Amino acid sequence: MGSCLDKRDKIVLSNPSLDEAYIAIKSGISKRLNLVIIGKCVVDYEGRASSKLEAGERIVLLKSDGSIQIHRPKESMPVNWQPPGALFKTKLEKDRLHIRAYRKTKREVLEVEFIYILVVILIDLTDDAEFNLYASEEDMKRAILYEPSLLEEGFKPLTSEKKVKSGFIDIVGFDKNNVLTVAEIKKDMVNRDAILQLKRYIDSFNLAEKGKIRGILIAPRLGKDSQRLLSTLGFEFKRLSPQICAEILKKKRRKLMTEFLI
């Protein structure tokens, strides 16, 4: 019935016939778009367990990575789903629109059988943003500059960012024995790349200094395989979780607020 087609790869159908919906959904799946389908359906699942959901009106999400979720009007979790990597097939049969999601690896099948459809949306979404739980690397750096003992007792940071040939160094300062110390922060596990990056930074200091430089990798975890490379290069690892940094920053904000009020 209602249909809107824009410059963007987007189609919105309101109260489509099953035929119209079928054509749209089939094309959406083949184009790997994201689909939202709202309608009355029956859902069957067969795999690790089996389930049967009788007819009712639901919101179905098909994502471009091959994941599917069936949402009832209540409850935060989908009543049925299939993780990424499922293969979608759709067909029109006996006045029902079927969507199947297979997962070969686990031998799981999810089938949604639509009796009528209220809305169909096909849309191409762009989302490359970073998701930071607790604190970003930037936040971790801020926390260390505010509370240098997070890195080590007696650590004295220099300017927050020092440019060297190969990029920007996260943290530069002097330890309690006044030894030049360079640190690289990672919000996830330290891997080979992070260690080599720190090496490039340290190599870019001039030769005279190089012997006296401490290299430290700061991260919540050290990859098992990275331990050896770390030792080889003579670097150190300091465990620091984004959670703790987030709390330090929260405390800092509170402190600033209090001081302001005095």
Added chain:
Amino acid sequence: MGSCLDKRDKIVLSNPSLDEAYIAIKSGISKRLNLVIIGKCVVDYEGRASSKLEAGERIVLLKSDGSIQIHRPKESMPVNWQPPGALFKTKLEKDRLHIRAYRKTKREVLEVEFIYILVVILIDLTDDAEFNLYASEEDMKRAILYEPSLLEEGFKPLTSEKKVKSGFIDIVGFDKNNVLTVAEIKKDMVNRDAILQLKRYIDSFNLAEKGKIRGILIAPRLGKDSQRLLSTLGFEFKRLSPQICAEILKKKRRKLMTEFLI
């Protein structure tokens, strides 16, 4: 821009202005409808943890029970969410449409800040259907270990899992005549593969024992073609439905709870 209003309590807006979207969303929240909002947004969460998601295009689901989920175009789990019982508030400010979901009990706040909106759907969905989940093979095994008579009167199971060369045996024990008994569970029909798997398990016992071993296949059904192979190998079939196991386990949970209280 595009808008469709039908007899049913349903509104679909395609490419609305933030003002149009705001009016619709506000009314949808107050009427406790289900909302689907697609658009570019920034998401902040502060509560048990904290998180920040930079701008990107996402699908946001607001349900009538006060739950909210933000879905990125990939990944089956929402990147941010709030369980049922949250309080939704929306406001228009500085060319941004804000939606906040508070959970007083856990002191959690989720904020979605829309930069532009591609689609808004308000819809009243009806879904009173029953959802039935039937047991998995693992559940069937648990049920038999809890209530061995499901397999046979007088059956005494041994350890829950016995490792043999070819894998793990589902059930091992002694029958009422103290004959060693090995059972393979299938939640569907018994087929050729299941029977041969049981054979491999039994073959992996040492020769001296082998003569005295009973082999039993436990499943809701026995495949027509499998009867002959079963007889040839001297195995038996015990009908057991996942539904019954599911009920036994439910009873067990209740009983454990009661015993705990004594």
Added chain:
DNA sequence: TAATAAATGTCGTTT
């Protein structure tokens, strides 16, 4: 590929 541990787990049940 399988085993193990953590999760803003969620969900139901009972205290």
Added chain:
DNA sequence: AAACGACGTTTATTA
């Protein structure tokens, strides 16, 4: 509201 267990848990990491 808090505690405990189960889940088609999911997700990530390690062997």
